[in-house]
Amino acid sequence: NEDTGRPEVLSEVRGCEATFEWKTKVVCPPKKMECKFIQKHKTYDLRLLSSLTGSWDFVHEGTSYFINLCQRVFKGPLDCSDRASVCKKSSSGQVQVLGLVHTQKLDVIDDKVIVTYSKGYPCGGNRTASSVIELTCAKTVGRPTFKRFDSDSCTYYFRWDSRAACAVRPQEVSMVNGTLTNPVTGRSFSLGEIYFKLFSASGDMRTNGDNYLYEIQLSSITSSANPACSGANICQVKPNDQHFSRKVGTSDRTKYYVQDGDLDVVFASSSKCGKDKTKSVSSTIFFHCDPMVKDGIPEFSHETADCQYLFSWYTAAVCPLGVAFDGENAGPEYK
The missing domain is CATH 2.70.130.10 (Mannose-6-phosphate receptor binding domain)
Structure with a gap:
């Protein structure tokens, strides 16, 4: 095939010695390494x-x-x-x-x-x-x-x-209607209004000129201008193409993790990875405490090599996690 290529005769000397050239991608150095x-x-x-x-x-x-x-x-x-x-x-x-x-x-x-x-x-x-x-x-x-x-x-x-x-294993916590519960300490904490609000994350501009926005609603999207986004937690849309949308995060199998006062939310999806059809797209939001803002705004960070869409969200909503949830002496659990 095109990647393997074919050998071609470059030169031949008196029928006894032949030199071949074989242009192939098989011997090219890898463009991606284990991370x-x-x-x-x-x-x-x-x-x-x-x-x-x-x-x-x-x-x-x-x-x-x-x-x-x-x-x-x-x-x-x-x-x-x-x-x-x-x-x-x-x-x-x-x-x-x-x-x-x-x-x-x-x-x-x-x-x-x-x-x-x-x-x-x-x-x-x-x-x-x-x-x-x-x-x-x-x-x-x-x-x-x-x-x-x-x-x-x-x-x-x-x-x-x-x-x-950091070589750590975050503590997985449960989530019900915006309330987090730590199974180890038994403490609960509510995310409040940001769990039910619809937010928009920008910042994803690709080298080919494509520009994406992400509609985000932790409780699942119910009132999007794009009906195809309904039911998703994170939906990828194009501001100049009303017909494009893709669910990159849905509520089934969502995981919530707490580590040192920060909250990580990992969403699975049924959307296939464009670069590897054997994988499905997933999304992760990293929440960080910022007492200077109320709700804050989620921001797109980047897409990883294994089709994870990463977002950062600085908000006052998670500031109580540090002392009211983990416990003052709680720290990350190291492997």
Whole structure:
């Protein structure tokens, strides 16, 4: 087939020696690496930081950096290789690769998750640029920051404080009509009005020009302008196409998890993954306490490699979770 290709005769010498050329995708380096691993009986899942819809970018001293874990950089600079996980663009516009996807290595050192990429731009003396990303457990998804450059080894070091670096198993809780109950402590807590309200999340703009909005109602959508969204918890719509809609989160098999005062809600769906028809789409909302806002607004984060749609929601509604629900001494349950 097209991916396998066929061998072709390149040259032949006196009928005794033939040289063939075989163009095939079979020997191409992988464009996606494993993002979940287990070390010392603890599970680490970095899929939260692996985006199909963009990359993590920031500017340090005039230089722009683009990072995407476990796969290539999306929405990066034009000259960033489609095999690169880390790129930089100088203030003059020069683009350099700081590490390729297939060179990824994962490790845990002193409670930090270390992700390394190599085979970047040539540095002279048979050396190539490499990147070391140090992830430290934190309460939010976070963003990468520049740490330092080691000219002797031509290595760029980045720091990233993120919940993805935490090896924990959150406490699953039950939900009935907007009220959460912790089966361990027996305590209950109500999400109040945000459970029954209809919200809209924006921020999903794809490289092909598509723009999506997400209607979100935790109790299930009942009054959408798009009738096809009725009954879903999360529905993907296009603002300029009234005929497009897709349920990416439904209430059956919904899981609620509490960890250190934060609430994670995981929705399954029957919609098939466009990239892998054997998988179904799922959605996760990460709730964080923000006492400065009342309801807050959910925001689209990104789509992961395994068809998870991720959202962040900062709201005062979950602030009581920290002390009134977990208990003052409760902490994450480590594997």
